[in-house]
Amino acid sequence: MVDGALDGLYPRICRGCEVFLAPETPRSGVDAWLCSPCRENLTRVEAPYCNVCGEPFDGPMTEAFRCWNCQGRRIAFDFAVSRFRAEGPVREMIHAFKYNRDLSLRGALSDLLRESLDDPRLKAADLSTWLLVPVPLHPMRALWRGFNQSWELCRQLSSLTGIPAAQVLRRRQWTHTQARLNRHKRLANLRGAFALRHSFPGRRLPMLKGRCILLVDDVLTTGATAHECAKVLKLNAEAEKVVVITAARG
Numbered sequence: 001m002v003d004g005a006l007d008g009l010y011p012r013i014c015r016g017c018e019v020f021l022a023p024e025t026p027r028s029g030v031d032a033w034l035c036s037p038c039r040e041n042l043t044r045v046e047a048p049y050c051n052v053c054g055e056p057f058d059g060p061m062t063e064a065f066r067c068w069n070c071q072g073r074r075i076a077f078d079f080a081v082s083r084f085r086a087e088g089p090v091r092e093m094i095h096a097f098k099y100n101r102d103l104s105l106r107g108a109l110s111d112l113l114r115e116s117l118d119d120p121r122l123k124a125a126d127l128s129t130w131l132l133v134p135v136p137l138h139p140m141r142a143l144w145r146g147f148n149q150s151w152e153l154c155r156q157l158s159s160l161t162g163i164p165a166a167q168v169l170r171r172r173q174w175t176h177t178q179a180r181l182n183r184h185k186r187l188a189n190l191r192g193a194f195a196l197r198h199s200f201p202g203r204r205l206p207m208l209k210g211r212c213i214l215l216v217d218d219v220l221t222t223g224a225t226a227h228e229c230a231k232v233l234k235l236n237a238e239a240e241k242v243v244v245i246t247a248a249r250g
């Protein structure tokens with residue numbers, strides 16, 4: 001219960017505009033961190049967007065379409081959904097969560113992540129039979145950071161929704177930071193970086209064959225990481241479907 005642990009001691013301020021939040025504002029979730037105007041002003045990913053990568057496009061397209069970036073490219077995941085752009089307070093909160101290790105933001109970011117489940121393609125599914133799987137961190141990086149941000153989001157979303165979660169992937173290769181690389185270089189950098197975990201201490205690997213997976217990450221940028229993870233889940237574990245959900249889109 002890190003979420004809002006110091007509420008009684010300090011007045012809380014909005015992470016967007018720094019106004020004081022009223023004492024009666026909720027103590028967990030996105031409402032605990034953003035005033036209502038800032039929450040309303042978050043940049044949402046609005047339709048029409050690419051049927052595969054979720055990138056929004058301007059224009060009157062009403063039919064499902066694949067963007068030029070996804071056309072003619074083999075993409076291992078079925079589609080990716082995020083409801084928010086990694087801009088303004090969303091970007092700032094993700095940054096604080098990940099790099100300043102501010103775990104108290106987990107509830108707020110999980111609320112943003114949860115909105116991905118409103119996608120009509122997911123709303124129709126019985127998600128209780130699906131599995132939440134985090135994008136893994138290399139053990140060294142997890143040790144240094146103290147936690148895997150994607151796993152923290154998975155766990156929180158699992159307790160909000162009842163969808164089971166398990167860390168079935170591992171990162172076996174240290175990859176250099178991806179931020180400065182283009183998509184092509186990212187893919188080359190990541191090839192073979194992920195594998196299935198074969199054992200859990202004291203537990204069995206959950207059934208993956210024929211299963212539908214929600215692959216969870218904090219931000220989707222080029223989709224290269226998600227593609228590599230989905231490849232392992234589909235080819236090695238024979239998962240039926242892999243849908244990527246993220247708190248935000250880069």
Ligand SMILES: [Zn+2]
Nearest residue numbers: 014017035038
């Ligand atoms: Zn505000």
Ligand SMILES: [Zn+2]
Nearest residue numbers: 050053067070
């Ligand atoms: Zn696309």
